[in-house]
Amino acid sequence: MCHWPDGQSILARAPAKLNLHLEVLGRRDDGFHDLETVMVKLDLHDTLQFRTINTDANVDESSIQLDCRYSSPFFQSDVSSPPPIPVDESNLIVKAARLLQQTTGVTQGAHIELVKRIPVQAGLGGGSSDAAATLVALNQLWGLNYSTAELSQLAAQLGSDVPFFIDSSTAAVCRGRGEIITPVTIRGNFPVILAQPGSGLSTPTVFKKWSELSSQKACRSVEPLLEAMSSGKTNSVARLLFNALQIPAEQLNAQLKQLISLFQKFALPGTLMTGSGSCCFGICQSFRQATSISSLLRTAPFSRVCVTTLHHNRMHHGYYRSTYQANG
Numbered sequence: 001m002c003h004w005p006d007g008q009s010i011l012a013r014a015p016a017k018l019n020l021h022l023e024v025l026g027r028r029d030d031g032f033h034d035l036e037t038v039m040v041k042l043d044l045h046d047t048l049q050f051r052t053i054n055t056d057a058n059v060d061e062s063s064i065q066l067d068c069r070y071s072s073p074f075f076q077s078d079v080s081s082p083p084p085i086p087v088d089e090s091n092l093i094v095k096a097a098r099l100l101q102q103t104t105g106v107t108q109g110a111h112i113e114l115v116k117r118i119p120v121q122a123g124l125g126g127g128s129s130d131a132a133a134t135l136v137a138l139n140q141l142w143g144l145n146y147s148t149a150e151l152s153q154l155a156a157q158l159g160s161d162v163p164f165f166i167d168s169s170t171a172a173v174c175r176g177r178g179e180i181i182t183p184v185t186i187r188g189n190f191p192v193i194l195a196q197p198g199s200g201l202s203t204p205t206v207f208k209k210w211s212e213l214s215s216q217k218a219c220r221s222v223e224p225l226l227e228a229m230s231s232g233k234t235n236s237v238a239r240l241l242f243n244a245l246q247i248p249a250e251q252l253n254a255q256l257k258q259l260i261s262l263f264q265k266f267a268l269p270g271t272l273m274t275g276s277g278s279c280c281f282g283i284c285q286s287f288r289q290a291t292s293i294s295s296l297l298r299t300a301p302f303s304r305v306c307v308t309t310l311h312h313n314r315m316h317h318g319y320y321r322s323t324y325q326a327n328g
């Protein structure tokens, strides 16, 4: 989190996530599913700038104004294509700001500029991370002094993945519908190739497909993966990747299935789909390997590719001038 010298502006980084392990334990009465999932934050991130509303400009002081621009290896530079996310009240950023206003009774508003790099409907948690960054930043901008625990409770009302992004840890096991967070250790770092097919997947549709296909199988234990993560054994981490939603997702999206088959042709230590898809990832041994495989993946007509690493040892929702690019 970075404060501008005038004290009226905050810049926040909202990282993407990967699910290294995702087991669905069963369907609940409220329509959600109980999960056991291991999530890690990535260096790939959206950037959000928050400013107080200039009341001289004849604007309602409690309004929430959101502007969005796209700046990512995943996005096309074609400005004529319509933006893939709404900037109205349905945006999770606006929902997070409204929830904070309603809960605290604060009358202040905000102008928010989003630089969107994380692809949408990809299972990378982009909207959830933006919502968490908004709760943390507006808590500061509006001087609310809410604790992390209080912000986490609000976060869970916005989405199952949002509390993970309030937590400052790089990696965590998330249980319940995703909101019960236990931070875990991940040592070392490794390059990750992200590849997204031409179309995304809706989370409820993938869970519905899982219900249709599910059988009474024993649940896959998370413990061997946690041990490999804490001892920094990247090859073991890669071998233990697991996602119970991948088969249902492959049945819903033919390009995803093709992309996973393509990924499996390369000698990578491990590949998987993240969350409810449709983005897939490969853990690489080196940047050289990541660069050569990502250029081969880029030749597939339907896939968009980007290389990133884990989001390690950063300030919470941190921002470093040295890594910030002029284009956002």
Ligand SMILES: C[C@](O)(CO)[C@H](O)COP(=O)(O)OP(=O)(O)OC[C@H]1O[C@@H](n2ccc(N)nc2=O)[C@H](O)[C@@H]1O
Pocket (backbone or CB within 6 Å): 019, 022, 031, 032, 033, 034, 035, 037, 123, 128, 158, 159, 160, 161, 162, 176, 177, 178, 203, 204, 207, 275, 276
């Ligand atoms: C698949 C994951 O990305 C794994 O990290 C998350 O569980 C999804 O979390 P999310 O996008 O924050 O999801 P939410 O916005 O809370 O829920 C969207 C929809 O996904 C389904 N959903 C989500 C989470 C969960 N544990 N069980 C579910 O069945 C429900 O149909 C729900 O209505």
Ligand SMILES: Nc1ncnc2c1ncn2[C@@H]1O[C@H](COP(=O)(O)OP(=O)(O)OP(=O)(O)O)[C@@H](O)[C@H]1O
Pocket (backbone or CB within 6 Å): 084, 085, 086, 090, 091, 092, 093, 119, 120, 121, 122, 123, 124, 125, 126, 127, 128, 130, 131, 161, 201, 203, 275, 276, 277
């Ligand atoms: N700030 C936002 N960023 C991205 N999507 C948003 C945002 N606000 C609302 N949305 C909507 O939320 C939906 C899911 O987008 P998102 O990119 O968060 O999915 P996801 O990566 O699959 O998330 P998850 O991994 O948490 O399931 C999209 O249909 C999008 O229109």
